[in-house]
Amino acid sequence: MPANAPKKVVLAYSGGLDTSIILKWLQTEYGCEVVTFTADLGQGEELDPARKKAELLGIAPENIFIEDLREEFVRDFVFPMFRANALYEGLYLLGTSIARPLISKRLVEIAAATGADAVAHGATGKGNDQVRFELSAYALNPDIKVIAPWREWDLTSRTKLLEFAEAHQIPIAKDKRGEAPFSVDANLLHTSSEGKVLEDPAEDAPDYVYQRTVAPEAAPDTPEYVEISFERGDATAINGEAMSPATILTKLNELGGKHGIGRLDFVENRFVGMKSRGIYETPGGTLLLEAHRGIEQITLDSGAGHLKDSIMPRYAELIYNGFWFSPEREMLQALIDESQKHVTGTVRLKLYKGSVRCVGRWSEHSLYSEAHVTFEDDAGAYDQKDAAGFIQLNALRLKLLAARDRRLKG
Numbered sequence: 001m002p003a004n005a006p007k008k009v010v011l012a013y014s015g016g017l018d019t020s021i022i023l024k025w026l027q028t029e030y031g032c033e034v035v036t037f038t039a040d041l042g043q044g045e046e047l048d049p050a051r052k053k054a055e056l057l058g059i060a061p062e063n064i065f066i067e068d069l070r071e072e073f074v075r076d077f078v079f080p081m082f083r084a085n086a087l088y089e090g091l092y093l094l095g096t097s098i099a100r101p102l103i104s105k106r107l108v109e110i111a112a113a114t115g116a117d118a119v120a121h122g123a124t125g126k127g128n129d130q131v132r133f134e135l136s137a138y139a140l141n142p143d144i145k146v147i148a149p150w151r152e153w154d155l156t157s158r159t160k161l162l163e164f165a166e167a168h169q170i171p172i173a174k175d176k177r178g179e180a181p182f183s184v185d186a187n188l189l190h191t192s193s194e195g196k197v198l199e200d201p202a203e204d205a206p207d208y209v210y211q212r213t214v215a216p217e218a219a220p221d222t223p224e225y226v227e228i229s230f231e232r233g234d235a236t237a238i239n240g241e242a243m244s245p246a247t248i249l250t251k252l253n254e255l256g257g258k259h260g261i262g263r264l265d266f267v268e269n270r271f272v273g274m275k276s277r278g279i280y281e282t283p284g285g286t287l288l289l290e291a292h293r294g295i296e297q298i299t300l301d302s303g304a305g306h307l308k309d310s311i312m313p314r315y316a317e318l319i320y321n322g323f324w325f326s327p328e329r330e331m332l333q334a335l336i337d338e339s340q341k342h343v344t345g346t347v348r349l350k351l352y353k354g355s356v357r358c359v360g361r362w363s364e365h366s367l368y369s370e371a372h373v374t375f376e377d378d379a380g381a382y383d384q385k386d387a388a389g390f391i392q393l394n395a396l397r398l399k400l401l402a403a404r405d406r407r408l409k410g
Contacts, residue, residue, distance in 0.1 A: 005030040006118035006145055010111045012103055012133070013038050015050030017172060019122045021161055022149045023057055024168045026120060029153075035063040035114050039103050042070045042188025042246065057170065065110055069102060070188055074245035077102055077324075078189055082288055083233040083343075084308070084336045085296075086316040091266055093282045093289065094319050095190025100129060101324035104136030108144060118145035125151040128271050132322035139325035182209060188249050190262075190282040201267050201277040212253065212281040216260035216354025223352040225359070226255055228291040230347070233340030235288060249284045256283025259351040271321045287349060287356050294347040294358030298366040304339050311335070 009026050013019045013036035026034050036059055038050045047066050054064045077098050088094055107119040119137055123129035125148070134146045155161050165172050183195040193209050207215065228248075229237040235248050243251065256262050262283035270276050296305060311332055318329045345363025349356050371381040 006032050006116075006147065008033040008035065008111075008114065008116035009118045009120050009147060010035045010037055010107050010114065010116045011120045012107055012122065013050060013054060014122070015047070015053045017161070017165065017170070020053060020057060020170050021155070021165055022120065022122050023054070023059070024170060025149055025153060025155075025164070026147070027058070028168070030147075032118075033063070033116075034059060035065065035110060035116055037065045037067075037103075037107055037110050039106060040066070040068040040070060041073050041099055041102070042250070043186040045186075053171070063114070065106075067106065069106070070246040071244055073099065073102055073188060074249050078249065078285075079234045079245055080333060080337070081319060082285070082292055083340050084312055084315050084332075085289060085293055086312060086319060087289075088316045088320045089266075089268055090313075091264060092268060092280065092320075093190065093264075093285045094316060095187065095280060095282055095285065096129070096185050096192050097132060097320045097322075098189065098324075099187045100132035100322065101136045104133050105140060107133075108137055108140045111144060112141070118147055120147040120149065123148065123150065126272065126274070127276075128320070128322070131271055132324075135322040136325055184211070186211075188246060188253070189285050190280055192278055192280055194276060194278040198277055198279060205265060205279050209279050210263065210281060213257045213263055213283055214260050216263075219258065219260040219353045221353075223350050224255070224259065225348055225350055226287070227346055227348050228252075228287070229345070230292065230295050231344050233292070233337070233343040235291070249288070252284030252287045254284075255351060256287050256356070257281075259356075260354040261351060261356050262286035263354070287351070290356045290358055291347040291349055292343075294349075294361045295345050295363065296343055297358075298361050298368045299342045299345060299363050300339060301367065308336060308339050 009030070009032050011019065011023055011026065011034055013023060015038065023034055023036065026032060036050075036054045038047055040047055051064055051066055055061065081094060081098050086094055088097070110116070111119055121130070121133045123133055130148055130151070134148070137144050137146050155164055162172060164170075182193045182198050185192045191212050193211075198205055198209065227239050228235050229240070234245070236242060238248060238251050262281055262285065264280040264282070265277075266280060267275055267277045300308070315329065315332045315336070318324070318326060318332070323329050342365040344365050345361060347358055348360035350359045369381070371378055
C-alpha cells in the first residue's frame, strides 16, 4: 500500500462496470474507505440500481450519495453558458463539458462533509474529462487529492477488467462480456457517443447510435411551431406556460427529438492533443440556441452583440478545456450577463425534419424600429441624405490608399 494512500475517497460512481471496478480497486489498492456519489443530471437512467450495487460492494448506506441535480445543472451551468451562445469549434454545444464542473463541485463538497481526503473519477488518460474533473476539483480545494485509476492501474484491456471483476465478485451484465459497440455519456443537455464503430471518421454512423432523435427523414411531415419566452437571457416559458429550467430543457428535448433536430457528427480537437470523432444529440439545446439568438437579434445593441460574438470562442474553449472555475471564465461571464439585461421577450420557432428556424420574435425591450427601416414613407424618422457624409468619412482612408497605389504604379 502506498505511503501516501488516502484514508477516505469520494468516487464519482455511475453503478456501471468500470466505476464498480474502480470502487473495488480503491479498496484493494489503498485499503481506504469509499464514499460513492451518483449525480442525476437527466441521463434518463434509473439510479436506484447504483445504490444497490454500491451496497453489494460493501459501501455503508450513509456513504452512498445519490442526488437529483437537474435543476441546478440547467439553472447554474447550462443557462449561463447559453447566454453566451457558446459553441466549441463553431459546432459543439458542450454537453459533456458543462456537466463536469458540477459533478466535481459536489465531489469536493461531499469530501468536506464526510471527512474524505481524496476524490476519484473514472475518466481515462486519453480524454478531456480527466482534465475537467481535476481542474475543477483543485480550483475548489487546492489541497484535495485526486485519484485517476485509469492512469495508475494495469487493467489495460477489457479482458483484464472482466477478470478483475470476476475475481472480486463484481456483477457483470451479459452484454458487457463482448466488445461494447460504442461509449455513451448522457445528461439533460445531450447524448455523446464515441469509440468502436465510430472511430473511423470516413464511415457513416449506424442508425442505432442515435438515441434521442428520430431520423429527420422519419420526422413528421407537418411543421410544428413552438414559442419560447426569455427573461434576461434565460428561457422561462414554453407556449406561454412558465416552467422551471430543467422542465424547459426536458420539454425542448422532447420537441426537438420528435423532429430529428440536434444531430452532430463531429471530429473535434481534444485538449490533450488528439482528434476525436463523436456523435452528439442536443435536441433541446439546439432549439434553445436558435431561440436565444432570435431574441438577441431585436434586444441586443449591435456593438454589444458583436463584442459578445467575438469573445464567444474563447469562452467556449475555456469550458471545453475544464476552466469553468477560472477567473477568466468568471470575468467573461460577468460581461455576458451584463449584456443580457434587456434580452427579454418571446421567439417563435418552426421545427421541421431536422431543422429549426426562428420565424418570429417580439419584445417590450426591442430595439427594432419599423419606422426607420420601412420602404414606405418614414415620416422623417431617417434622413437618407445623412448617409452621404457617413460614407465619405468611412471612405476617406480607402481613397487615400487607392490614390497612393495609383501614384506608385504611375
